[in-house]
Structure formats: structure tokens, C-alpha cells
Amino acid sequence: xxxxxxxxxxxxxxxxxxxxxxxxxxxxxxxxxxxxxxxxxxxxxxxxxxxxxxxxxxxxxxxxxxxxxxxxxxxxxxxxxxxxxxxxxxxxxxxxxxxxxxxxxxxxxxxxxxxxxxxxxxxxxxxxxxxxxxxxxxxxxxxxxxxxxxxxxxxxxxxxxxx
Amino acid sequence: xxxxxxxxxxxxxxxxxxxxxxxxxxxxxxxxxxxxxxxxxxxxxxxxxxxxxxxxxxxxxxxxxxxxxxxxxxxxxxxxxxxxxxxxxxxxxxxxxxxxxxxxxxxxxxxxxxxxxxxxxxxxxxxxxxxxxxxxxxxxxxxxxxxxxxxxxxxxxxxxxxxxxxxxxxxxxxxxxxxxxxxxxxxxxxxxxxxxxxxxxxxxxxxxxxxxxxxxxxxxxxxxxxxxxxxxxxxxxxxxxxxxxxxxxxxxxxxxxxxxxxxxxxxxxxxxxxxxxxxxxxxxxxxxxxxxxxxxxxxxxxxxxxxxxxxxxxxxxxxxxxxxxxxxxxxxxxxxxxxxxxxxxxxxxxxxxxxxxxxxxxxxxxxxxxxxxxxxxxxxxxxxxxxxxxxxx
Numbered sequence: 001x002x003x004x005x006x007x008x009x010x011x012x013x014x015x016x017x018x019x020x021x022x023x024x025x026x027x028x029x030x031x032x033x034x035x036x037x038x039x040x041x042x043x044x045x046x047x048x049x050x051x052x053x054x055x056x057x058x059x060x061x062x063x064x065x066x067x068x069x070x071x072x073x074x075x076x077x078x079x080x081x082x083x084x085x086x087x088x089x090x091x092x093x094x095x096x097x098x099x100x101x102x103x104x105x106x107x108x109x110x111x112x113x114x115x116x117x118x119x120x121x122x123x124x125x126x127x128x129x130x131x132x133x134x135x136x137x138x139x140x141x142x143x144x145x146x147x148x149x150x151x152x153x154x155x156x157x158x159x160x161x162x163x
Numbered sequence: 164x165x166x167x168x169x170x171x172x173x174x175x176x177x178x179x180x181x182x183x184x185x186x187x188x189x190x191x192x193x194x195x196x197x198x199x200x201x202x203x204x205x206x207x208x209x210x211x212x213x214x215x216x217x218x219x220x221x222x223x224x225x226x227x228x229x230x231x232x233x234x235x236x237x238x239x240x241x242x243x244x245x246x247x248x249x250x251x252x253x254x255x256x257x258x259x260x261x262x263x264x265x266x267x268x269x270x271x272x273x274x275x276x277x278x279x280x281x282x283x284x285x286x287x288x289x290x291x292x293x294x295x296x297x298x299x300x301x302x303x304x305x306x307x308x309x310x311x312x313x314x315x316x317x318x319x320x321x322x323x324x325x326x327x328x329x330x331x332x333x334x335x336x337x338x339x340x341x342x343x344x345x346x347x348x349x350x351x352x353x354x355x356x357x358x359x360x361x362x363x364x365x366x367x368x369x370x371x372x373x374x375x376x377x378x379x380x381x382x383x384x385x386x387x388x389x390x391x392x393x394x395x396x397x398x399x400x401x402x403x404x405x406x407x408x409x410x411x412x413x414x415x416x417x418x419x420x421x422x423x424x425x426x427x428x429x430x431x432x433x434x435x436x437x438x439x440x441x442x443x444x445x446x447x448x449x450x451x452x453x454x455x456x457x458x459x460x461x462x463x464x465x466x467x468x469x470x471x472x473x474x475x476x477x478x479x480x481x482x483x484x485x486x487x488x489x490x491x492x493x494x495x496x497x498x499x500x501x502x503x504x505x506x507x508x509x510x511x512x513x514x515x516x517x518x519x520x521x522x523x524x525x526x527x528x529x530x531x532x533x534x535x536x537x538x539x540x541x542x543x544x545x546x547x548x549x550x551x552x553x554x555x556x
Contacts, residue, residue, distance in 0.1 A: 048496070052241065053337035060337025060472050060487055063496045069419030070491075077498045080412055081365035084505045154467060155341040157504045159496040 012105045012136060014098055020134065020141045021109075025091050028162065033078060036162065037071035040143045041135060044068055048148045048163050051128070062150075062159060074162065082160070088116040089125070089161045104135035104144060111148065113163055115156070126163055127151045164522040164547065166514035169346035174554070175463040181553050182442050183209030183460070186309040190444035190457050191215045191225055191294075191301040193471060195333045196242065201259065204242040206469075207459045208303065208443070212236050213292065214248065215301055218259035223296055225303040226261035226289040248289070261289035298328040300455070316440070317384040323391050323438055326429060327448045332476035336487055339470035339494035345507035346514075347442075347458050347466040348550075353503050354439045355390040355542035357381060358526050363506060365410040366498040370423055371397035372450065373435060375537045376404035382533045387545025388441035394537070396425060396434040396450065422488055425450040441546065451482070452489040464511060468504075470494050 020039075027035045040046065048063040065071045094110030113126035128150030135144045148163045168174060183189065189208045192215050196204050203216035205228055212228035230237050230250040237250035247264065248257040256265035263284040271277025292303040295312040302312055313321050343350065353359070361368055361375035368374050379394040405411040417423065427434065428451065438446040445456040453474065459467040470493065474486050493500045514522075524547075527539025531548055534541055550556075 050338060050340070056337075058335065058337035060339075060490055062339055062494055064487065064491055065419075066421070066488070067419045069417075070422070072418040073422070076415065076417070077366060080415060081369060081410075082498065083363060083365075083502045085509065153340060155339075155495040157341060157343055157495065157508055158501040160501060 012100065012134070012141070014096075016141060017098055017105065017107065017134065018096065021093060021096065021107075024143075025093060029090050031089075031161070033075045033161075037068045037075060040068050040071055040146075041137060042068050044071070044143055045145045045147075046071060046143075047146070048126075048150065048159070050153075051149050051151050052153075054147075054149045062155070063162065078160065084158060084160045085117055087118075087160065090114050090116075091163070093130075104133055107132045107134065111163060123156050125152070125156055125159065128163070130163070164524050165518070166520050166522065167518035168547075169348065169511065169514045170463050170518055172463055174556075175460070177554055179209050179460070181555075182550070184211075184305040185553065186304070186306040187442060188295070188302040188304050188309060188312050188315050188440070189442075190440065190455060191303050193333055193335065193455065193473060194223070194296055194299045194301060195335050195473070195476070196471075197223065199244070201244050201246060202242075203238075203245060203259075205238055205240065206457070207467075208292075208305070209460065211305075212238075213303070214238050214289075215303075216245075216248075216259050222260075223294055223301055224260050225292040225294050225301070226257075227292075229289070230255055231263060231287040231289060232266075257289050261291050263287045263289075298325065298330050299333040300328060316389065317386075319382065320384050320389050320391070320438070320440075323382070323436065324440075324446070326436060327446065327453065333473050334476040334478075336472040336474050336483070336490070338472070341468050341470075341495035341504060342461070342465060343468055343504045343507050344465045345511040346463055347460040348546075349507045349510055350445070350456075350458055350466065350468065350503075351439050351442065351546060352543050353507065354392065354437050354445050355381075355546060356540060357392050357394075357537035358540060359506075360392070361537055362408060362410075363502050364499045365408075365412060366492070368405070368408055368410075369399060369412045369415050370417075371399050372423075372492075374405070376402060377537075378535075379435075379537045380533065380535045381537070381539060381542050383531075383542050383545045386549045387531055387542075387547075388549040390439045390542035390545065392435065392437040392537075392542075393433050394435040395432055422491055424485060424488075426482075426485070428482075439542075439546075441549070447493070449492065450489060451486050452493055453486065454490075454493060464515065 046065040047061040049061040092112040097108045099106045111130050114122045115125040116122040131147045133145040134141050197217045200217050213225050214228045215225050218224040228236050228238050232255050235250050235252050254267050258264050269278045295302045297312050360373050377395050377397045383390045401413045436448040447454045455471045457469040474483050492498045524540045524543050527541050531545045
């Protein structure tokens with residue numbers, strides 16, 4: 001079923017999906033990191049992958065998690081083990097393209113991540129496209145899969161916060 | 164160590180001439196990236212763009228990516244497959260060995276123009292570098308004086324090198340690329356400095372992947388330019404040594420510890436072997452994660468860092484997955500490596516405004532010699548002894 005013909009009264013309506021993403025990006029922009037893994041299913045797959053790897057069929061990712069637990073470990077790393085300069089990070093998602101199939105809903109949207117370090121101008125940290133799969137569990141929308149394919153050929157030093 | 168070593172532009176220019184274009188082997192890539200005749204990749208050695216191409220079944224050529232006519236950096240893609248090397252500006256065509264094969268309108272058009280009669284195409288090929296292919300890794304040098312690669316490493320480092328690059332076929336898992344705003348030598352230092360690894364990298368320390376109380380060693384070649392950190396994985400434990408680490412997180416648990424599912428795969432009980440091959444690359448074996456980390460200097464204040472993650476071609480699927488999973492420790496978002504990029508940037512911020520101040524490099528004394536512990540900066544001292552010789556400073 002195409003995005004345009006999907007009726008609004010379906011359980012996975014466009015409005016619900018948009019609300020989900022509004023919440024997703026709010027949580028990340030507000031750095032409520034502990035809440036972030038709860039937006040994924042237990043058996044989720046999460047990748048932030050350079051475009052060159054993706055296009056050559058290499059699955060090696062800059063960040064990869066194969067479960068909600070691994071996402072929680074990412075958060076633990078950020079909060080308790082990693083050392084990095086303080087920074088602001090803001091995400092600018094583009095328009096959503098939604099398609100439904102047998103296994104939930106697929107979405108695709110562009111994403112720009114802008115980072116600001118102390119005393120510096122903002123820089124574009126990540127410029128890419130998100131290929132996501134959403135499912136409904138216990139009445140909640142959750143990400144079962146999120147693959148962020150980024151064009152950025154040279155990361156501006158570190159990729160600290162998630163996309 | 165005066166800070167101008169890291170920030171002075173004339174020092175950097177001299178490094179390009181004497182180190183990068185001098186008698187040193189530079190990392191170009193892995194043979195597995197260009198398996199078929201006509202396959203090529205581009206990279207940068209020092210500041211010079213080059214093309215690394217399989218020019219025959221058993222031959223790899225490295226030529227400067229600069230047309231002999233007008234100096235165009237004519238090949239703009241990262242990799243591909245081609246029959247010849249063609250400059251788009253005036254369509255000068257070179258074969259895969261860089262020899263000039265075609266100059267349009269060389270004899271002019273209707274008896275007008277064209278190249279002079281004494282124009283000799285054989286004198287206008289692309290500049291070819293000396294190349295060695297060593298157990299799956301492609302090395303090149305600009306200098307005629309560079310000794311053969313094995314001699315360049317020395318017998319001790321030949322043994323370290325062939326422990327991992329043992330002749331088995333390699334396969335590419337993927338790439339990571341980042342720009343680190345710090346002097347390129349800081350990256351070499353970072354991998355010659357076991358002292359920081361047990362303090363900065365709380366993730367390593369907490370889970371016992373690399374810690375000061377573990378049996379370890381620092382080795383270097385006779386010149387001091389190449390180094391290796393060797394260590395053995397331990398467990399997560401609280402003891403008198405971890406008590407000295409402010410950030411040690413004894414209670415930390417991973418929700419999904421598959422990232423720590425390490426298997427011993429190399430002879431001996433060492434689980435870490437981090438080699439710095441001066442000046443261009445770090446050969447990483449950290450538990451089951453295998454990478455080459457190529458350094459491309461970009462002026463005194465920054466460098467590009469190209470990570471190639473690889474596996475053995477005959478690895479079982481489970482081993483490939485394990486290596487890929489452990490890659491989360493490394494690269495620009497690595498649980499461990501992100502710390503290094505950050506701290507190198509902070510070093511540069513400290514050095515640049517105060518070129519005449521000095522850094523202390525006296526951990527472990529003043530000697531320059533292999534050691535069997537981690538509480539030393541001996542390998543950094545070794546590199547700079549060699550660097551001063553080469554630089555005449």
C-alpha cells in the first residue's frame with residue numbers, strides 16, 4: 001500500500017508515525033539518552049553506516065547495535081566511560097516517506113545533524129538518509145530497524161551522540 | 164618536547180620532504196581492495212594524491228594522480244575499474260602502469276599545431292612510485308633510497324608484522340574516515356603511549372581489555388621509529404592498581420555483552436598488538452578487531468584518518484560478525500577510539516598558542532629501550548630520536 005493511499009484511520013497512521021519521530025528527535029536533541037533505547041524493540045537492529053560501505057555491500061558500521069541492550073550500552077558508554085568535549089547537537093529531519101508492508105511500516109527521511117562545540121561555529125556533523133522499520137508492540141510504535149546511511153566522507157573528529 | 168614541533172608550518176613542510184617523501188614506506192591499502200586487473204583505488208600519500216591500480220595479474224602500480232600535461236588531479240573517484248587512466252581535460256591517456264599512450268592531436272590538425280617533433284611520450288608518463296606488496300598490504304615510497312620493506316621494518320618488526328599479516332588472504336569489512344584536528348604525530352604517539360590507554364580509556368580499563376596491571380610490553384625497532392604495544396586481556400576486577408584510576412567503574416555491567424565475546428586466535432597469549440609503522444599507518448590487532456589506520460597529514464594542525472576494517476577471507480561467518488561487532492570499540496564513534504580523537508584535538512588546542520613551552524615525556528625515565536610494562540613513554544622518545552635525525556633538528 002502506498003503512502004498516499006494509506007487511510008488515516010489505520011492503526012499506524014501517518015499522524016502517529018510523525019508523532020513518534022517528533023518524540024524521537026526531541027529525546028535526542030534534549031539529550032535524554034536513557035530514554036532513547038526504549039524507542040526500539042528488544043531485538044532491534046541499529047546502524048549508522050558510511051554511504052561507501054552501504055553501497056559496496058559492506059555492513060561494517062560506525063555505530064552498530066543488534067539489540068536494545070546494545071543501545072543501552074552505548075548510552076552507558078556515553079554517560080560513564082567515554083571522554084569528550086561538551087557539545088550541542090541538533091537534528092533536522094526531512095519530510096517522511098512512509099510505506100506499509102506485511103511487517104509494519106517502512107519510513108525514509110533525510111537527516112542533518114548539526115554540532116556546536118564551545119567557542120566554535122556550528123558544523124554539519126552528519127548528512128544522510130534514514131531507512132527505518134516501525135512496528136507496533138503493546139499499543140506503542142517502536143523502531144525494529146534503523147539504518148542511517150551518511151554521505152559525510154570525513155567525520156568532523158568524533159561522532160559522540162547517536163542519530 | 165617543544166610544542167612548535169606540532170604547530171610550526173616550516174617544520175611541517177620539512178616533514179613532508181624528509182619524512183613523507185623521504186626514505187620511508189607508506190601505506191597505500193590492501194591488495195583485497197583491487198583484486199582484478201584494472202581495479203583501482205585512490206589515496207593520498209603525504210599530501211600527494213596517488214592511484215593504486217592492479218596493472219597486471221601479479222603487479223600493482225602506484226602512480227601519482229596528476230596528469231603529466233597540466234597537472235590535473237584527474238581521477239576523482241575513490242575506487243573503480245578501468246582499462247586506462249584518462250585525464251578529462253585534454254584526454255591524455257595512460258596505461259595502467261602510468262605510461263603515456265595517447266595525446267590527442269599530437270601531430271596537429273590539418274598540418275597545423277600539434278606537439279613539437281622532439282616530443283617523446285616515453286618521457287611524459289605519470290610518476291611511478293616504488294611498490295612492495297607484502298602479505299596483502301600495498302606499500303609505496305617516493306624515495307630511491309628506501310631499503311626493501313623487510314629491512315625497513317627490521318627482523319623484530321617483521322615478526323610482529325607477520326604474526327597477523329601471515330600471508331592468508333584478507334577481505335575488506337568496511338571503512339571509517341574522520342578528520343582529527345591535531346598534528347599527525349600525535350596519532351603515532353597515541354599508539355606508542357600505553358600509559359594513557361589504562362587511564363583515558365575507561366571502557367578498556369573497566370572490562371579488562373587493556374589495563375596497567377596486565378602483562379604487557381612495549382617494543383621498538385633499532386631506529387626507534389616503529390613501535391608496538393603488546394598486552395593480554397584480563398578481567399573486570401577491583402585491585403590496588405584499579406584503585407589508582409579515578410574513573411574505574413567496578414560496578415559497570417553491559418546489558419548485551421556480546422561485544423566482549425573475544426576469542427584467542429593468534430599464537431601466544433597476547434590479545435593486543437598495536438603496531439605503528441612510521442610514519443603513515445597503525446596496524447591494529449585489538450582482540451578480534453583488525454584494522455589499518457592510515458594517516459594523511461593536512462597541514463601541521465590536522466590529519467585525515469582512514470580506517471580499513473578487515474577480516475581473513477576464510478573466516479567463518481561468526482568470526483566476521485564478531486570482528487564487525489568489536490568495531491564498535493574503534494573509529495570515530497568507538498567506545499575507545501573516540502576518546503583519542505577528542506584528546507588529540509585538546510592537545511593541539513594546548514600546544515598552538517604556546518609554541519615555546521614544552522611537554523614532558525619522561526614517564527619510565529629517559530631511556531629509549533623496549534620495556535615489559537605499560538608505565539612508560541619510551542616509544543615516544545624513540546620516535547622523536549629518529550625524527551630529529553631525519554629532520555636535522
